[in-house]
Structures are given as structure tokens and as C-alpha cells.
Amino acid sequence: MAVYIVKRFFMMIATILIIATLTFFLMHSIPGSPFDEERTSNPTIQANLEKFYKLDQPVTVQYVHYLKSIATFDFGPSIKKPNESVNSLLARGFPISFELGMITILVAVVSGIILGTFAALRHNGIIDYMAMAFAVVGISVPNFVLATLLIQQVAVTWQWLPPATWSSPLHMILPTLALATGPMAIIARLTRASMLEVLTQDYMKMARAKGLTPFRIVVRHALRNALMPVVTIMGTMLAGILTGTFVIEKIFAIPGMGKYFVESINNRDYPVIMGSTVFYSAFLVFMLFLVDSVYGFLDPRIKLHRKDGDV
Amino acid sequence: MVQKEERLIVPDEWFRPKGKDSEEAESVVRPSLSYWKDAWHRLRKNKLAISGLIFLIVLTLFAIFGPIFSSHTVTGTDFPNQNKAPSAEHWFGTDEAGRDVFTRTWYGARISLFVGVMAALIDFFIGIIYGGISGYKGGRTDTLMMRIIEILYGLPHLLVVILLMVVMGASLTTIIIALTITGWVGMARIVRGQVLQIKNYEFVTASKSFGAKTPRIIRKNLLPNTMGPIIVQMTLTVPSAIFAEAFLSFLGLGIQTPFASWGVMANDALPVILSGYWWRLFFPAFFISMTMFAFNVLGDGMQDALDPKLRG
Amino acid sequence: MNEHQLDNANELIRNRQEDVLLAERQGESDKKQGKKRKRKVVSTEKVLTVENLHVSFTTFGGEVQALRGVSFELYKGETLAIVGESGCGKSVTANTIMGLIPQPPGKIKNGKVLFKGKNLTKLSKAGLRKIQGVDISMIFQDPMTALNPTLQIGEQLTEGYRTHHKASKADARKKAIEMLELVGIPNPQERLKQYPHQFSGGMRQRIVIAIALICEPELLIADEPTTALDVTIQAQILELFDEIQEKTGVSIILITHDLGVVAKIADRIAVMYAGKVIEIGEKREIFYTPQHPYTKGLLNSVPRLDLKEEELQPIEGTPPDLFSPPEGCPFTARCPFAMDVCDRVYPETTQISADHAVNCWLQDERAKLVFA
Numbered sequence: 001m002a003v004y005i006v007k008r009f010f011m012m013i014a015t016i017l018i019i020a021t022l023t024f025f026l027m028h029s030i031p032g033s034p035f036d037e038e039r040t041s042n043p044t045i046q047a048n049l050e051k052f053y054k055l056d057q058p059v060t061v062q063y064v065h066y067l068k069s070i071a072t073f074d075f076g077p078s079i080k081k082p083n084e085s086v087n088s089l090l091a092r093g094f095p096i097s098f099e100l101g102m103i104t105i106l107v108a109v110v111s112g113i114i115l116g117t118f119a120a121l122r123h124n125g126i127i128d129y130m131a132m133a134f135a136v137v138g139i140s141v142p143n144f145v146l147a148t149l150l151i152q153q154v155a156v157t158w159q160w161l162p163p164a165t166w167s168s169p170l171h172m173i174l175p176t177l178a179l180a181t182g183p184m185a186i187i188a189r190l191t192r193a194s195m196l197e198v199l200t201q202d203y204m205k206m207a208r209a210k211g212l213t214p215f216r217i218v219v220r221h222a223l224r225n226a227l228m229p230v231v232t233i234m235g236t237m238l239a240g241i242l243t244g245t246f247v248i249e250k251i252f253a254i255p256g257m258g259k260y261f262v263e264s265i266n267n268r269d270y271p272v273i274m275g276s277t278v279f280y281s282a283f284l285v286f287m288l289f290l291v292d293s294v295y296g297f298l299d300p301r302i303k304l305h306r307k308d309g310d311v
Numbered sequence: 312m313v314q315k316e317e318r319l320i321v322p323d324e325w326f327r328p329k330g331k332d333s334e335e336a337e338s339v340v341r342p343s344l345s346y347w348k349d350a351w352h353r354l355r356k357n358k359l360a361i362s363g364l365i366f367l368i369v370l371t372l373f374a375i376f377g378p379i380f381s382s383h384t385v386t387g388t389d390f391p392n393q394n395k396a397p398s399a400e401h402w403f404g405t406d407e408a409g410r411d412v413f414t415r416t417w418y419g420a421r422i423s424l425f426v427g428v429m430a431a432l433i434d435f436f437i438g439i440i441y442g443g444i445s446g447y448k449g450g451r452t453d454t455l456m457m458r459i460i461e462i463l464y465g466l467p468h469l470l471v472v473i474l475l476m477v478v479m480g481a482s483l484t485t486i487i488i489a490l491t492i493t494g495w496v497g498m499a500r501i502v503r504g505q506v507l508q509i510k511n512y513e514f515v516t517a518s519k520s521f522g523a524k525t526p527r528i529i530r531k532n533l534l535p536n537t538m539g540p541i542i543v544q545m546t547l548t549v550p551s552a553i554f555a556e557a558f559l560s561f562l563g564l565g566i567q568t569p570f571a572s573w574g575v576m577a578n579d580a581l582p583v584i585l586s587g588y589w590w591r592l593f594f595p596a597f598f599i600s601m602t603m604f605a606f607n608v609l610g611d612g613m614q615d616a617l618d619p620k621l622r623g
Numbered sequence: 624m625n626e627h628q629l630d631n632a633n634e635l636i637r638n639r640q641e642d643v644l645l646a647e648r649q650g651e652s653d654k655k656q657g658k659k660r661k662r663k664v665v666s667t668e669k670v671l672t673v674e675n676l677h678v679s680f681t682t683f684g685g686e687v688q689a690l691r692g693v694s695f696e697l698y699k700g701e702t703l704a705i706v707g708e709s710g711c712g713k714s715v716t717a718n719t720i721m722g723l724i725p726q727p728p729g730k731i732k733n734g735k736v737l738f739k740g741k742n743l744t745k746l747s748k749a750g751l752r753k754i755q756g757v758d759i760s761m762i763f764q765d766p767m768t769a770l771n772p773t774l775q776i777g778e779q780l781t782e783g784y785r786t787h788h789k790a791s792k793a794d795a796r797k798k799a800i801e802m803l804e805l806v807g808i809p810n811p812q813e814r815l816k817q818y819p820h821q822f823s824g825g826m827r828q829r830i831v832i833a834i835a836l837i838c839e840p841e842l843l844i845a846d847e848p849t850t851a852l853d854v855t856i857q858a859q860i861l862e863l864f865d866e867i868q869e870k871t872g873v874s875i876i877l878i879t880h881d882l883g884v885v886a887k888i889a890d891r892i893a894v895m896y897a898g899k900v901i902e903i904g905e906k907r908e909i910f911y912t913p914q915h916p917y918t919k920g921l922l923n924s925v926p927r928l929d930l931k932e933e934e935l936q937p938i939e940g941t942p943p944d945l946f947s948p949p950e951g952c953p954f955t956a957r958c959p960f961a962m963d964v965c966d967r968v969y970p971e972t973t974q975i976s977a978d979h980a981v982n983c984w985l986q987d988e989r990a991k992l993v994f995a
Contacts, residue, residue, distance in 0.1 A: 015465040022471070026478045136359075136611075140604035142554055144561055144577070145596040148584055202768040209721055210783035210834070211755030214748075220782075224773050235465075243469040247561045251581065265477060266563045277474050284467045300773060300818040325964035326989040 004296050012289045019281040020070050023274040024063055030270060048077035048085070049271070070282075075275030080267055086275030093257035096166055097245050100256060103176050104241050108183035113230070115184070116191025117223065123196060131188060138185025143244050147178035147251045166254040175252045179244050183237050187230055195226040224298065231295045235288035242284060350539075353616040360612020363605035370602060374424055377417030386410065386570060397590055404590035406576075407583065415570060416594050422572040423553045423602065426486060430552035431545045433491040438498025439541070445499070446506030457503070460496055468493040472555060476564045483566050486559065490552050501544050539617035546610035550603035557599055573599045670842055670874045671697040671720070676734035676744075678712075678719055681727060687945045689715040691898035692734070697842070702868065702875040704889035704906075706882065706921065710942060712898040713878045717844045719744070720876070721761050722751040738842070756783045760835035764847040766827035770819035776830055777815030784837045802833040805870070806863060825856035832863065839871065846878045861887050882925045886910065891978070894918045897942050897953035899969075904979030914973075914981040917954045952984065960985055960994060 050056065052074075054065045069076070075086035119131035154174060155163030162171045198204060199222060207221045249258035257276070264272035354360055378384075381402075393409040403412035445456035475489040553573075559565060560574030571579065573595040580591035678690040690712045697703050705713045718724050720736050722743060736743040738759065743751065763769040771779060780802065781795035790798070796815065803811035806829040819827055828848065835843055845864070849857040865888055868875060877889060885892060885906070893903040894915065902915040913919045920938040940957035943949055952958070955965040964984050973986035984990050 011462060011465065014462050018462065019466065019471075023474065026474060030478050136604060136607055140550070140607055141600045142557055142596075142603070144558070145592075145600060148581065148592055148596070152584060152589070202763050202765060203771040205723060206761070206763055206769050206831070206834070207771070208723055209755055209761040210786070211752040211757060212782060212786055213752070216782070216786070220774070221771055225771070239467040239469065242467070243473075243558070247558065250561065262562050265473070268477070270477070273474070273477050277470050280470055281467050284470075285465055288465055298773065300820070321964055321968055321987075323989055325967065326962050326984075326987070326993050328960075328962055328993065 005293055008289050008292045012285050015285045016070075016278075016282050017067075019285075020067055020278055021063075023278055024066050027270060027274050028059070044082040045077065045079050048082075049079065052076050052271075070278055075279050076271045078264075078269055078272045080264070080269040080272075084272075086272055086279065089260045089272065089276075090257060090279060093255060093260050096254060097242075097249065097256035097258055100166070100172070100175060100179065100245055100248070100254065101238075101241050103172060104180045104183070104244075105238070107176055108180040108187060108237075108241075109230075111180075112184040112187025113191050113223075113227070115188040116193075117195055117218070117226075119188065119192040120195035120199065120226075121218065128192075132192070135185040135189045138181045139189070141181070143178050143182055144247045144251060146181055147175070147248055150174045150178055151251070164253040166252070166256070175248050175254060178251075179241060179248045182244070183241055186233070186237065190230050190233060191226060194229045195222060198222050198226045201225075228295070228299060231291060231298060234291045235284075238287050238291075239284050242280060350613075350616040354612050357612040357615065359608045360616075363607075363609040363612070366601060366605040367609065370420060370598070370605075371424065374417050374420035377420070378414050381411060381414040381417075383411035383414050396588075403594045404588075406579065406591060412576075412590060412594055415576060416573075416598060418570040419573040419576055419595060420598065420602075422483065422566060422570075423556060423574075423599070426483070426490070426556045426572070427549035427552040427602075427606075429487045430490045430494060431548040433487065434495045434498045434548055435541070435545055437491065437495035439502050441495065442499035442502025442504075443506055446503035449507075453503075460499060463493075463496045464500075466493065469555065469558070472559070473562065473564065476559060481559070481564045481566055486556060486566060490555055494548065494552070498541070498544055498548070501540050505540060540614075543610050543614045543617065546606055546613060550606040550610075553599065553602060553606075668699040669696050670699050670738070671876075672735070672737040673716070673720065674735040674737065676716070676719060676736065677732040678715055678724060678729060679732055680729050685946050688948055689898055689945060690719065690734075691948060693895070693898070693900050694734075695893050695900055695903055697874050697876060699841075699874055700868065700872045701890040702864075702877055702888055703891045703893060704877045704879060704885040705893045705895055706879060706885055707895035708880060708942060710945075711895040713880075713895050714846055715898075716895070717761065717846050717876065717878050720842075721759060721844055722746070722755060723761075753787075756835075756840070757787045757838045758840055759842045759844065760838070760840040762828075762831055762835050762843065762845040762848045765851040766824055766831050767851065769831050770827055772819055775816055775818060776822070780815070780830070780834050780837060783834065787838055798837060799833075802837050803830070805836070805867070806830070806833045808833070824852055825859060828852060828856075828860055829863065832860075832867070836867065836871070836873070840873060842874050842876065844876045844878070847880070848877070849884055850879070850881065857884070864888055882922065894921065897948060898945060899953065899982070901952075901954070901983070902979075902981040904975070904981075908976060908979040912975075912979075914975055914979075914986065915954075915983045916958050916960050916985070918981075920957075952982070960990075962990065962993065 052069065053076075054062050057065070073087070075090070078084040078086070078089070115131045115135075119128040122128050151163045151174065154160050161174055162168075163174070165171050166175070204217070204221060207217045212221075245256060246258040246262050248254070249256045250262050253259075260272070261276045261280075263269075264276065391409070393405060393407050395405045395409075397404045397412075403416055406412060406415070441456065441460075445453045445460075471493050472489040475492065476485060479485040479489070556566070556572055557574030557577065560572060560578045563578075565575035565578060566572050576595035577592055577599065580588065580595070584592050673696070674694050676690050676693040677688070680687045680689055693712065693716055695703070705716060707713050715724070719731065720738075720743065724731065731744045734744065738754070741750075741754075743754065746754070770776065777796065777799060780799040781790075781792075784790055784798055785792070785795045788795075799815060800811040803814065808814060808826060808829055814822075819830075822830065832848075848864075849860050852860060861884060864875065864877075867873065875888075877884070879885060889906050891903070891905055892909040893900050894909070894917065895901065896917050902909065902913070902918045909918065910922065913922055917938070924937050938957060943953045943956065949955065949966065951964070951966040951968055952970060955961045958965065962984060964987075970982045970984045970986070972980050972982050974980050975986075985994070
């Protein structure tokens with residue numbers, strides 16, 4: 001178990017390193033370097049850039065310095081806003097994005113698992129068909145389309161809920177719904193598929209032969225095994241939700257990190273784009289690491305990796 | 312008592328050895344179909360998958376021939392008929408420059424389908440080479456190649472795509488490059504898994520013992536047997552590429568050609584949707600969703616058809 | 624070989640050693656007691672009566688008639704072996720008795736399973752649960768898949784006991800340790816906390832048996848309990864069955880296609896073919912004076928030390944399609960003694976002796992003239 005986690009940890013470090021290196025060299029390969037003085041007419045900005053990127057030093061020194069600053073959670077300045085840096089944007093925007101993301105995951109995971117489990121237990125029944133029809137639609141309709149539809153219908157036509165911003169729980173419903181539907185559909189389908197497979201296993205038959213209650217059979221015996229594949233896709237899904245926040249925050253005018261990120265893309269604020277990408281990647285890879293560790297915890301067979309060899 | 316009576320009913324002449332020419336002995340043999348025919352048979356029964364397939368065929372035809380039916384060109388503006396609702400003149404309405412949405416939708420279909428299919432094809436080629444070699448060679452080569460994949464798999468794809476698009480600038484070529492740089496990894500994994508599974512089949516050992524060379528074994532024996540899951544993966548790559556393209560358009564990284572992709576059209580419609588110009592968003596959004604839906608149900612259907620053991 | 628595989632291998636070796644050790648220990652204790660398997664006294668008290676059981680499954684290809692009128696009785700303390708080729712319905716019989724036939728696609732069309740005066744086919748799910756695992760238990764073929772990989776074996780052992788007896792955790796634990804001792808697993812206290820992958824195949828099957836026995840059932844159904852195991856481990860497990868039956872007086876239904884296993888531990892044998900019991904009787908009678916050509920064929924297809932290889936005769940052909948089973952005797956197409964009557968009418972049961980019955984037209988007076 002410990003070995004497994006350590007291995008995962010080094011993998012995480014390697015991935016972050018690759019991302020950082022990639023951004024660094026991409027940054028330098030942009031046609032007409034973003035560090036050119038014409039682009040940065042403002043002296044404050046130029047000074048910030050010089051300080052962060054060590055532009056007067058050779059590339060190797062720059063690279064090492066860059067890695068160091070990332071290791072200390074300094075993601076660089078902005079070239080469009082003199083007194084902003086990636087860190088200051090993160091400080092303002094990230095908590096909101098994090099909240100949106102977490103609520104979305106909670107909604108998606110809980111409802112997806114419930115939906116998928118019931119669909120599998122009523123295999124080929126009406127609940128199954130309805131749940132799966134919903135899932136296919138949920139996967140096919142992009143979140144930005146769903147978001148606009150929700151605003152148009154629920155907020156504008158029916159006026160049931162506010163159409164934008166993130167100022168109260170009521171405001172949170174539509175963005176969360178728009179963002180969570182896709183992942184929820186994916187989880188529901190995956191849970192159903194793996195549940196169906198688990199239900200045919202011998203140990204399920206054995207559980208039934210023990211005369212256990214249906215609740216115990218499903219929750220204790222089936223669900224834990226059925227959720228393994230769900231845990232493995234959590235990483236990919238987190239990435240999807242995170243990038244999803246970009247468009248959702250844009251459409252709902254939510255002042256999160258995604259909104260700043262899209263802004264920086266639109267006005268080609270390269271250092272912010274790079275810095276945010278590195279931050280996001282590091283965050284995602286870290287979450288992936290957490291998910292993997294949870295997986296190791298859920299599946300006792302992973303413990304085979306441990307070295308202290310008891311048994 | 313009943314027993315005795317029943318016994319009496321059986322006539323004595325039935326008690327003679329049965330002729331060997333009896334027909335029943337080997338009559339009922341179910342016709343066995345080949346793998347592909349069998350799969351097609353099962354796929355055909357899946358109405359949803361088949362309607363997805365039909366939708367995609369029709370969509371492709373419209374993407375190619377659709378503009379012919381229209382009297383408007385893709386960039387031709389029609390002042391002062393900006394933002395007009397669908398009518399006999401403009402079937403899907405017009406946009407803010409008075410361009411015909413019907414015509415533009417089919418041009419958008421060309422871009423979206425092209426991006427999706429190209430991404431799937433390139434993924435396929437890279438994946439099959441990488442995964443094939445990794446799985447077939449095995450040993451240290453495999454371990455190394457898989458370690459690389461594991462790390463690449465951990466990269467957040469869409470973020471890398473955004474990064475690449477920002478640096479390379481948005482165009483049809485760059486979007487396909489960006490999507491495939493990150494996309495082939497999944498395909499390579501699947502191919503490797505398939506190869507590993509089949510590698511030890513007897514016929515491979517057999518052809519090896521006849522002195523067949525590695526590339527020949529891969530081409531002749533391994534590939535045909537790994538196609539099922541790979542085709543499914545390709546089918547599912549297309550909608551995710553189409554989604555990615557639309558998503559990038561929303562971030563302002565859409566393809567800048569004379570005519571817009573569906574994603575760009577939808578993004579352009581956002582500011583005016585509250586003004587009631589619903590057709591501006593509806594048509595591109597509808598076709599994005601329907602295309603993704605069609606590819607998804609087709610991919611699912613093929614998965615079921617190719618892997619019958621999962622059927623309940 | 625990487626470390627992980629090495630760990631696995633070491634573990635397996637360790638487990639193997641344990642198995643061998645156990646086998647030796649058992650052998651010694653047998654010698655000490657001068658134990659030779661004694662003939663059991665089987666009571667005449669019926670534990671289970673299966674009457675005219677018909678079970679079908681709806682599939683994509685149509686309705687499969689898996690059981691087409693299965694009848695037999697089981698007495699207290701005896702071991703009844705149900706033998707036959709795969710697909711003959713022996714496992715379906717076991718699952719029907721156990722109440723494990725999924726409905727749909729399965730359907731019990733006709734017949735009764737009488738246990739303690741109750742017809743199990745008519746019980747509600749909740750009613751069945753009061754019997755499953757308490758009065759009737761089941762052992763599955765593959766110990767590698769019968770245990771839940773994510774739960775500690777302690778939990779898997781005790782959960783049935785706790786559900787049925789409302790026992791406390793401590794009591795259940797005590798009982799579990801007792802059971803592990805009974806099935807011969809060393810250091811039971813420590814092993815309760817382990818997961819299935821930490822046990823060898825033979826050990827896992829012992830655990831499965833312990834789970835089946837923890838509520839002290841009257842009837843134990845073992846579905847191919849040794850098929851997935853090595854030959855040496857098979858012998859140990861069979862020993863264990865004998866020992867347990869002696870200690871607890873449990874009745875056993877043994878589903879198998881392995882006549883070697885049958886010869887070792889069965890008291891009576893039911894031979895099934897295409898969803899019917901075609902011959903049933905006391906073990907010796909079936910082995911030494913088989914009546915049905917299929918039973919004879921089955922016995923001739925088993926390699927034996929006293930037969931030369933040429934004398935081994937596999938039964939030619941395959942069983943009939945159960946989508947549209949023949950009206951007459953299903954074995955007709957493969958039977959060397961087939962007569963016209965066999966195709967048309969299914970033969971009645973003929974009682975050969977007090978404890979031996981067969982369904983075959985060759986028992987008819989008129990047939991004896993034909994093959995005189």
C-alpha cells in the first residue's frame with residue numbers, strides 16, 4: 001500500500017514537471033515572444049516579467065528559476081493588468097470555482113451512483129430504460145448548450161431561478177445543474193454497467209444463498225465492487241468538470257478562476273494562461289493522486305504491493 | 312395403475328432397433344455466423360444504434376450536398392435581413408450579418424465532422440503503432456512505453472489542448488494536431504490490451520514457429536482480432552473531438568475560417584440569445600447534440616454487438 | 624519478474640506449504656484413530672422431496688426447458704450425488720432448491736420442492752431468506768470467485784450468522800473461529816482479518832464450506848465443489864465433507880460430473896440427462912449394475928486403473944437441444960440400443976430394487992425379446 005502510494009506520488013511529480021516544462025518552452029516558442037517590449041508598454045509589467053522570468057539570464061537559468069517559483073506556488077505575473085498576478089487572480093477566483101466544482105461533483109457522484117444502481121437492479125425494466133435514455137442525452141448535450149437552454153427556459157421564460165452570478169444558494173442551482181448533468185450521466189452508465197457485471201459474480205450468488213437482506217447484498221457486497229471502475233474515471237471526470245467551469249462561469253457570469261482564465265485567453269495574456277494551466281494541472285494531478293490512493297484503500301488486492309510482508 | 316394402461320398403448324411393432332438413417336440425429340444445428348456477420352446481426356436489432364447510423368449518413372450527405380439546395384452562399388450577407396427568424400427565404404433564419412444559417416450549418420457540419428473523423432483516424436494510426444509495438448514486444452520495452460503512457464494519461468487533456476491552441480493559433484490543422492497529441496494515449500492503451508490478450512493465442516504461436524516475421528504477425532494475425540474494441544473507441548473519439556472543438560470555440564479559440572464551425576456559431580449566438588433570436592443557437596446546438604448522440608448510441612451499440620458476453 | 628509478482632508467488636508458495644502440511648496432519652490423525660471410512664447408517668427420515676420439477680429460461684433464442692420433470696428424495700444424513708454432462712440441468716436443480724433461480728428469465732413451471740413440510744417454490748422472497756443459509760446452504764464451484772474480494776473473510780463468515788441469529792459481533796466472531804477450526808484453517812483469529820486473495824484455492828474452499836456451515840444447516844448443496852481444485856486438494860476437501868457429515872449429520876447434495884468424487888463420498892446417485900433424472904439408486908447398484916445405457920456409457924468413459932486405454936469409450940454425439948427437446952427418451956439419438964419406441968414415448972420409471980430405479984424402454988418385456 002505504502003509503495004503504491006509512493007509510486008503514485010512520484011508519478012504526480014513527474015506529470016507536474018512535464019506540464020511545467022511544456023509551458024515554459026511553449027511560452028518561449030510563441031511567435032513574437034510575449035516578452036517583447038512592444039507588447040508590454042507598461043514599465044511595471046516589464047519589471048514584473050523581468051523579475052519572474054529572469055529574462056536577462058540564459059535559458060537554462062530561466063528554466064530552473066521557473067521551476068523553483070512553481071515549486072513555491074508562484075505562478076507568474078499578468079502582462080495585461082499591471083497589479084495582478086496569477087496568484088492574485090487565483091486568490092479571488094479559485095474559491096468560487098472550487099465551490100462550484102465541489103458541489104457539482106457531489107451532485108454528479110451521488111445521483112449518478114443512485115441512478116446507475118437502480119437501473120442495474122431493474123435491468124431491462126422501465127427505470128433502466130428511462131435512466132439510460134437520460135444518460136445518453138446527458139452525455140450528448142454539451143454543457144454550454146444545456147446552460148443556455150436552462151437560462152432561456154427556467155430563468156428567462158419561467159423566471160423561476162436567477163439567470164446569472166453566484167451570490168446565493170438559489171443562484172447556484174442552474175450552473176450546478178448545467179455542469180453536473182454530463183458527469184452524472186457518465187457515472188450512471190458506468191455504475192450500471194459494472195453493477196450488472198458484479199451482479200453475475202459468484203460471490204453475489206453466494207451472498208444471496210446466505211439469505212442476507214437485499215439491502216445488505218446490494219450495498220455491502222455489490223456496490224463496493226461496482227464502484228471500483230467509477231473511482232478510476234474520477235480523475236478524468238474531475239478534469240472535465242474543471243474545464244467545464246470555464247464555459248459555465250463565462251455563461252453564468254460567475255467571477256471564478258475560469259472566467260479570468262477565459263479572459264486571459266481572449267486578450268492573449270500569455271503569462272496568465274501559462275500560470276493558470278500549470279496551477280490547474282498541478283491541482284488536477286494532485287486530485288488524481290488522491291483518487292488513486294482512495295482506490296488503493298477500496299481494493300484490498302492493491303495491498304499486495306506492501307513490503308512488510310505479514311500474512 | 313395408470314402406468315400399466317399407458318404401457319399398453321405402445322404398439323409392439325415399435326419395439327425394433329432404430330434405423331441408423333434416422334433424420335433427427337443431426338438435424339437441429341444452429342447456423343453459425345462469422346464474427347462480423349454475427350455482430351452486424353446484433354447491431355441491426357439495436358434500433359437506437361441504427362437510427363444513429365442513419366442520422367450520421369444523412370448528416371454527411373447534407374454536409375456534402377446541403378448547400379446546393381440553398382440559394383445563398385455561406386458568406387453572402389443579406390442586408391437589411393439580419394437576425395431574421397426562419398422563413399421560406401432563409402430556412403434556418405439569418406445571423407447578425409444577414410448570412411443564411413441553413414447554408415452555414417452544413418458548412419459547420421463539414422468542419423465538425425472533419426475534425427472528429429480526422430482526430431479519430433490519427434489517434435487510430437498512432438495508437439495502433441504504439442500500442443501494437445508495446446503489447447507485442449512486451450518485456451522492458453512494454454514497461455517503458457507504458458510508463459510513458461501512464462504519465463501522459465495523467466495530463467489534463469483539454470488544458471494541454473488549450474495551451475497548444477493558444478501558442479499555435481487557432482486553425483483547422485492546429486486543432487486536429489492539438490486533439491491528437493493528447494488523444495492517442497487512450498487508443499494505444501486499448502490496442503495494447505487487445506494485443507496482450509491475443510498474443511498467446513495458438514495461431515500466433517503457430518505462425519511464429521513457421522518463421523513468420525514480427526511485422527507480418529502483427530499485420531496478419533493480431534490486427535484483425537483486435538478490431539472490435541478499437542472500432543468502438545474510434546466511434547467514441549469522434550463525438551469527444553466534436554465536443555472539444557465546440558468547447559474551444561467557446562473559449563475564443565474557435566476555428567477562424569471564412570465559415571464557422573458549429574461551436575463558433577453557437578458561441579456567436581450567446582450574446583443575442585436573450586434577444587429572442589433562438590434559431591441562432593438552436594440549429595448549431597441541435598446538430599452538435601444530435602451528432603454526439605448519434606455517435607454515442609452507435610458506439611454503444613457496436614460495443615454491445617461486438618462483445619456479446621456483456622448482454623443481460 | 625517484478626516485485627509484485629514475486630510477492631504473489633511467495634504467498635502462493637506459502638499457502639501451498641500450508642495445504643501440504645494440513646494434508647499430512649490429517650493423514651496422521653486418520654492413522655492414529657485407525658480410521659477407515661465406515662458405512663454410515665442412513666436414516667429413513669426424508670429431508671427433501673423434489674417432485675416433478677419443471678424449470679424453463681426465456682432467452683433470445685426462445686425458451687430453454689432446463690428441467691423437465693425432476694423427482695428425487697433425500698434422506699437425513701446421506702449424500703446424494705447428482706451426475707451428468709454439463710447442461711443436463713444438475714446446477715439448475717441445485718439453484719432451484721436453493722431459491723436462486725432469477726425470475727425472469729427463469730420460471731418454475733411446475734413441481735414442488737418440499738422441505739420441512741414447506742413447498743419452497745411457493746415461498747415469498749422473504750420466506751426463502753429465512754431458509755437460505757440457515758436450513759439449506761450452498762457451496763460453489765470456484766472458490767476463487769465465490770468470495771467477495773473486497774471484504775474480510777471474517778465479515779463474510781459472520782454476516783449470515785448475524786443476520787439469522789441476531790447474534791452480537793463477539794458471539795459471531797467466536798462462532799466464526801470455531802467454524803474455521805472445524806474446516807481446518809490454522810490461526811483462525813488472525814485470518815479473520817484477511818482478504819480472500821491472501822488464501823490459496825484449497826483454503827478458500829475451506830472458508831466457503833465454513834460459511835455454508837456456520838448456521839448449522841440440515842441440507843448442504845455442493846455444486847462441483849472440487850472441480851476447480853488440484854487433485855491433492857480435492858482429496859482433502861472430500862475428506863472434509865465426510866468428517867463434517869459425521870460430526871453434524873448434515874445431508875449433502877453433491878453436484879458433479881466427476882465419478883471419482885462420487886465413488887468417494889456419495890451414498891446414492893441420481894443420473895441426469897437433458898433435464899430429467901434417468902436413473903437413481905444406491906451407489907453400489909449404480910456402479911455395479913447400471914441399467915440405463917447412458918449410465919453405462921458414463922461409467923465406461925471414466926479412466927480406471929483396472930481398464931486398458933482401448934476399453935475407454937467416450938459417448939458419441941451431443942445432448943439434445945433443450946429449445947425443442949424430443950418427446951421420447953432424450954438419449955435416443957446417442958443410444959446404441961435405440962428402438963422406434965424410444966423416439967416416440969418417454970419411458971415410465973421401472974423399480975429395479977428397493978433403492979434403484981430407471982427410466983428406459985429396455986426394461987420393457989418386449990425389448991428384452993429384441994435384444995435377446
